[in-house]
Amino acid sequence: MLSKETTIQQELCERFDCLKDKVKVQRVRRIFAQVPAVDLPEVFDYAVKKLNFCILGAITGLDEGPTLGLIYHLAQENGIVLNLATSVPKDKPVLRTVTSYFPAANAYEREVIDLLGFQIEGLPQGSRYPLTDDWPAGQYPLRKDWKADILDQKEAAKNA
Amino acid sequence: MIRPGKMILQVLQSLFQKPATTRYPFVKAPMPKGFRGKLRFTSERCIGCRACMRDCPAAAITIRKVGEKKFEAEIDLARCISCAQCVDSCPRDALEATPEFELAQLDPTKLKVVFHANLADVEDEPATKT
């Protein structure tokens, strides 16, 4: 008999061509999948609506060098976690919001906007994130090439 | 039964009980054995490998070479988070955590503690201002 994880893996692979060999079961209750950005909305919708991944645990943003990565950590009630990862080019990191599925995604998406410079389309109005109001534009602290001294230089320039 | 003043009995009992308050600071209350407070450094044991410095999450400890196989340690109490990782990292047990916790100071320069190498006994003195 197949484990639940493997069933989900197979179902995803069969349903979406783009996911062939891209879904791996790392251990019990942990599935990782790499999804091309264009197919993400469809896969996401399928996972939430058909596969019953009804909990959005978190959204992780990553700096992967030439691209920015985003991982949606989705979970089922029974503890199985599906990590849907995607990559977008650094100069055009645009994605759709998932707040229509999960209102709580609001905070998680704002965070990747602020800390990594993602552009999330369709996010409801609101004030900014974890960073201060006077944070210099275009500074994304979680990018690898970003160093805190950039901030101090700006401050020094401002005070000078 | 739902009623107002449910705690009244308990509260009135306290009137005739000794308060739960400890007599500290008038009577010293030692922390339990194994409590991680101020560090102690034994210079004779140190081999200068600096594993403690490498692993310290707060950059609170500095080992200085002051002579042939002689090392002194400077611990910045204003930074040390009492995690005792340095104690775990030290291969020679030159460091240990003591339960001493009364570290408050009015003068921040007194928070830097230097354990000198030349003294036979473990002795600490406030660092002179650098």
Added chain:
Amino acid sequence: MPERNFTIPIGPQHPALKEPESFNVTLQGEKIVGMNVRLGYNHRGIEKACEERTFVQDVYLIERVCGICSHSHSTCFVQAVEEIAGLEVPKRGLYIRTLVAELERVHSHLLWLGVAGHEIGFDTLLMYTWRDREVVMDLLALLTGNRVHYGMNTIGGVRRDITAEQIPQILAAVDTLEERTKYYAQVATQEMTIIKRLSGVGVLSHEDAKHLGAVGPTARASAVDRDVRRDDPYAAYGALSFNVVTDNHNDVYGRTLVRVGELMEAYKLIRQIVANLPGGPIAVKAPRKIPAGEALSRYEAPRGEDIHYVRANGTDKPERVKIRAPTLANVQVVAHMLKDRYLADLPIVIAAIDPCFSCTDRAIRVRSDVDAMPETMSWPALRAQSIDWYRQQGIDFTQLNRTFMKK
């Protein structure tokens, strides 16, 4: 008459909040009509700092994401690292980790009970619960060497063993605490003024709790039966038996009951752990360089699910550490729960999610469907408005007043 509102700031320095966050509340009389949550006062940039430090240092840094669930965060982090490095933590290590986790839950829930008391002006409850909480604080200091930042976890296991003499001390403490918890359960369910302030306040329906993504006791009080300890077992939970406490009051009262219930379960768990403590080593040696890989770790902290995602790149520093603290999930439902409530309910409703912003800090504009016009109102206007407002509540004291004054 145009509706007149005025806005008061709750925080970042405010007696109801132990942490610096800011809730700007728009009021009509005593009623809350709009609210703007501005988080971020506590953002310290821990995730970035983690990437700049070694795995060994990160354990302590991550412990300090938050001072109340310190063990939660560090456990969640080391679990992820252990998974990446393929380390098998010895059983005794897992049991000790779980023991500290449950003791932490006890201290956190007792703390909450006291804070809740304080928020509704019942300082005696704060004094008594915190007095009794010292029992578990002493126990933690004895077992781990610190009252709050236990420093118990290390990659590959735990740092301190439990000795034979400590076991009777643990059991004695649990007995005392259990007896006291029973008493507080009685107080919480029988004291009229408490019930008046708690029940029907901060209502969150079952559907909303699921939809808005509430976690932990906040969700379980709305009958959402989720608990990572059971659904996605970690540490020693797979081998222990316990109940997931839920409640269907949907309000602050329900959240109180859930927390008290969880306290009782925690005592059961602690006794089980102590009785079945396996022998053997408490940790395995971890390499300094963690092989490349990624892992997601979940942990049921006292306030709800804590999630850590770690990616390693083969060096001694992580490539990325992501922390999702439970409060971030819960704070987003606060505005929903406060809709059309009273100003007086605000502290307890916020407190009821047991917020800890130290790892949450983001800003969310929660709700502003009312045109807020903050201004200094003239006092007759405010008086008139509050009288008007009380009349709508069915309390017309101006009338009564006039009658009596005439006599």
Added chain:
Amino acid sequence: MALLDRIVRWARIKSPWILHFNSGACNACDIEVIAALTPRFDLERFGVLLKGTPRHADVLVCTGPVTRQIKDRLVRIYEQMPEPKFVLAVGTCACSGGVFRGCYNVMDGIDSIIPVSAYIPGCPASPQAIIDGVVKLLAGIDHPETQAAAEESKPAPVEDRPAGKEAVEVTR
């Protein structure tokens, strides 16, 4: 007037009302401050009362490394307190930034923003350590030299506004 001076100093030492301010702490120091007020430690023995408004407070009890977002508030609160006032830095973070030193969003401890009268290291500072610090601070107040030093380091007076005023936000 020496007698009057002595009486006033006596009163000051015996009645330190505190205001607790979290400037980005991890909460642990904060709960230990509260714990120091509860029955086991009971700071009220020393006349300590916890106040909600800076106007009533004599001692500002600060925890945490001071985040960028909070630093202006910290200065404001400090300015709103009437003279004479003292600042107690509780915890390693408050003393120097502690484990967060070097993080991009924090300053390095309370004294990088406002003058501090006493430092209580510890992560977190245990309630006993806090009591110890309070007692040492009060002993310090007893010595006029310390007081003079505190007077000296006090910043120029700033225009005062009612608490909370500045935070009123216009939303339309």
Added chain:
Amino acid sequence: MASALFYILIFPGFLFVSVFGLAAEYIDRKLCAKLQNRVGPPWFQPLADLVKLVAKETVMPVDADLTIFRLMPVVALTAAITALLYIPMWGPQALFSFQGDVIVVLYLLTIPTLTFFLGGWYSRSVFSMIGAARSITQLFAYEIPLFLSILAPALLANTWSLSEMTVFYGQHPRYGLFNFAGFWIALTALLGKLEKVPFDIPEAETEIVAGSFTEYSGRLLAFFRMTINIEMVVGASLLAAVFLPYGLHLGPLVGFVLYLLKVLLVVALLSLSRTVFARLRIDQMIDFCWKYVAPVAFAQLLADLMLKGLLG
């Protein structure tokens, strides 16, 4: 002339009442601490607080109306002290008395609340303003029951003078017991007047910081704190005089000691109640007052009227 000055400044005026007020605060705080199983403040604490506040800088908020802001604490204190002069302390006869002094005392006791309101309102801080609005709203809820419960015994005694009431109940001690319900009502109302838990809504720390007093500091705050202490003493004395008028005929010394004990008993009851309840919400408070407290007070009034009718 000299004796009048003595009365006003020393005994039972300013000096005595200040000391008594501080003592009452000490007893309140110490008892509260004891009930919460802790040690509590040392005996000189209220005095140290007072001296310290007086010696402290007094900050004037820029937006406040400074005249009112400064004036209110003084008015509050004066009103509270004046009220005490009409209350019998060492014998059935108060220092000053006339027909209608009950009403005067009750009104004098209302003045501090009004000053809290005005002072808070004109400090122009949002917290003070909400605190002020709550003070006045709450005033309407407890004032009527308080009036009714004090007037009921007065009706029975057929006089509007506190001293004469004391004389009457001294002669008919059993009638005093008849007003038992009134005593509890008055005690409840007094909790509201003194803004103590469960009715400390106007200064609810966790909601509106310190209510009306948020902006007050230094000397002005000291005045307000003294006012509250003295209000507590005067309120307790009033209750003692009206509901516990026993033993005053035993001579000034015994009478005076008994008076002190009675006041302290009332203070102790107040502290007890503030340790065992949670703070109500303003709407619940008003609800409670109109649904339960006022009707009972009214019933007491009717009962007293009926009793008087029966007696002829």
